[in-house]
Amino acid sequence: MSDPESILITGGAGFVGSHLSLSAKKRFPNARVVAMDNLYRKGSELNVDRLGDAGCEFVAGDIRNRDDFPKGDFELLLECSAEPSVLAGYEGSPDYLMQTNLMGTYECLEKCRQWGSKVIFFSTSRTYPIAPMEQHPWQEEPTRFVWMDQENGLISSSGVKEELVHSPGAKSLYGFTKYSSELLIEEYRRAFGLESVINRCSVIAGPWQMGKVDQGVVGLWVLRHYFKQSLSYIGYGGSGKQVRDVMHVADLCDLVCRQIAEFDQWEGWCGNVGGGLPVSLSLMELTEACEEVTGNSIEISSTPETRQADLRIFLADCTRIKGQYGWKPSRGVQDVVVDVFEWIRDHEKLIKASGVA
Numbered sequence: 001m002s003d004p005e006s007i008l009i010t011g012g013a014g015f016v017g018s019h020l021s022l023s024a025k026k027r028f029p030n031a032r033v034v035a036m037d038n039l040y041r042k043g044s045e046l047n048v049d050r051l052g053d054a055g056c057e058f059v060a061g062d063i064r065n066r067d068d069f070p071k072g073d074f075e076l077l078l079e080c081s082a083e084p085s086v087l088a089g090y091e092g093s094p095d096y097l098m099q100t101n102l103m104g105t106y107e108c109l110e111k112c113r114q115w116g117s118k119v120i121f122f123s124t125s126r127t128y129p130i131a132p133m134e135q136h137p138w139q140e141e142p143t144r145f146v147w148m149d150q151e152n153g154l155i156s157s158s159g160v161k162e163e164l165v166h167s168p169g170a171k172s173l174y175g176f177t178k179y180s181s182e183l184l185i186e187e188y189r190r191a192f193g194l195e196s197v198i199n200r201c202s203v204i205a206g207p208w209q210m211g212k213v214d215q216g217v218v219g220l221w222v223l224r225h226y227f228k229q230s231l232s233y234i235g236y237g238g239s240g241k242q243v244r245d246v247m248h249v250a251d252l253c254d255l256v257c258r259q260i261a262e263f264d265q266w267e268g269w270c271g272n273v274g275g276g277l278p279v280s281l282s283l284m285e286l287t288e289a290c291e292e293v294t295g296n297s298i299e300i301s302s303t304p305e306t307r308q309a310d311l312r313i314f315l316a317d318c319t320r321i322k323g324q325y326g327w328k329p330s331r332g333v334q335d336v337v338v339d340v341f342e343w344i345r346d347h348e349k350l351i352k353a354s355g356v357a
Contacts, residue, residue, distance in 0.1 A: 004260060006032040008074040008117075010063050010108060011081030012056075013037035015209040015216070016122065016249060018047040020078055021056045023253035024260070029055075034070050037081070038062040043210030043356045063104035066111070073115035076260065079108045080122040082178070086309050087214040089173040101177035102184075109188050118195040118263060119185070120256060125202045125274065125316055127179040128160055129169030133311055144282035145241045145312050159245065159315030162200070162271050172309035182270065189268075197259050197266045199252075202274025202316045205336045206249035207343030210356045218246060218286065222340040223356070225290040226348075230299040233283055235310050238302025240283035243313045245275040248331035248339070255327060266325070274316035274329075281333050289337045 007024050011017040012035025021035040035051050036059045037044060051058050061068030063081050082101050089097040105121075112119050136155045137148040149156045154164040171179055188194040203217065211219030213234075224231050233240035255273065259266045281289070291297050321327050344351060 003028050004031050004075040006034075006072075006074045007076045007078065007260075008034050008036060008070065008072075009078040009080065010036050010104075011079075013039060013044045013047045013051065013058065014041055014080070015044075015206075016204055016252070017078075017080045018044075018051060018208065019206070019249045019253050020080060020256060021051055022054050023257055024078070025054050025056050027257040028260070033057065034059055034074070036061045036063070036068070036070060041210065043208075043354050046350060046354055047208065063107050064099050066107050069107075069111055072111065072117070074111075074117050076263075077108060077112055077117045077119045078122075078256070079105065079119055081108075082122075083174070085212070085215040086126055086172050086174045087307065090308050094173050097173060097177060101174070102180055105181035105184060109184060109194065112194055113188065113192050118267075120197045120199070120259060121181065121185055123182055123198050123200045123270075124175065124178045125160070125200055125272070125314055126172055126175035127182065127200060128164050128175070129167050129171050130309065130311065131169040132164060132167050133160065133314065138312060140241065143241065143284045143288075144243050145236070146243075147313055147315070156317065158277050158319070159317035160272070161317045162320060174309075195263070195267045197263070197268075198270035199255075199273040200271060200316070201252065202245045202247055202272070202276075202314070204247050204249050204252055205340065207339050209249075209340070210354075217244070217283075218336055219340055221283075221286050221290050222294070222337060223344060223351075225294045225296050225298055226341065226344045228296055228298055230301065231287075232301045232303050234303040235306035236304075236312055238304040240287065240300070240302075242311070243280055243282045243315065245277065245280040245315045246333060246336055247273070247275045247279065247329055248336050251329040251331055254330075258327075271320050272316040272318050273321060274318055275333075276318045276328075277315050279329055279332055280315055285333075286337075289333060293334075293337050293341045
């Protein structure tokens with residue numbers, strides 16, 4: 001597609017959304033870039049001034065409420081609003097999770113239908129069923145758990161292939177909402193000719209992420225090390241050897257700006273977008289990186305019991321996107337940790353005042 005004249009980013013003041021808003025405005029300076037957010041996540045309010053300073057518009061609104069959407073039409077909608085915690089809904093009512101992540105997607109798609117907008121949807125690696133990943137053979141190494149290779153499998157030491165999504169089994173309540181949203185997008189593609197791109201993102205990390213125990217692990221780890229606060233290895237015996245692949249938010253932004261500029265080539269894409277095995281780490285390895293970068297060593301306790309819907313290992317096999325589009329992340333684990341550390345150092349007072357740290 002030609003450079004868009006208007007882009008709406010839902011969840012646009014959140015961690016990912018604010019980075020996408022700023023990157024889109026920089027890459028497409030003549031476009032109207034509107035960030036819509038309900039500021040539900042603590043710390044997201046810190047991004048409002050950053051958005052305005054960069055020439056983005058901010059609209060206070062909730063995707064659950066169709067009247068909150070700004071006046072269109074918009075050529076493109078980047079849908080990255082979500083309750084992002086995998087633990088969401090397990091303690092108490094799952095109402096906010098379902099209404100935001102599932103019905104909110106419906107409201108966004110209805111706006112796309114009315115406006116004739118294209119959509120880039122930010123899905124998650126948690127669309128894959130838990131049981132096959134937890135049951136896959138693994139071995140324990142000094143600092144991490146590692147998946148073993150099996151012939152012609154959908155899970156290997158390199159990660160999970162996209163086809164695993166069709167295997168039966170629970171995905172977590174959060175994963176269900178995102179996978180259901182993927183299916184709804186496909187229905188809109190068939191029924192109304194919606195043009196879409198779906199990125200199944202692995203762990204995303206970088207500056208301005210207000211990490212919590214249940215979401216944003218890299219940000220949380222660096223914050224706790226910087227401010228000399230305690231942490232805990234939770235689950236799988238409390239060893240800290242569970243593994244995730246990580247993607248620097250700047251790599252995601254680079255990719256999305258490319259997808260916008262080359263939308264016709266990417267239309268219909270649905271697949272893994274992540275660091276894969278080359279950009280992965282265990283909690284133990286993350287601790288070592290944080291100690292090296294911050295110079296601080298903190299108390300880390302162990303909780304052996306595994307939380308509901310947790311995973312021993314997740315790695316995204318990104319063979320498809322690399323082979324089809326030649327894309328792979330350009331930043332490594334060390335880049336992520338250093339960039340988060342430098343952001344905290346440069347904004348220490350602001351972070352403390354926000355109550356995040």
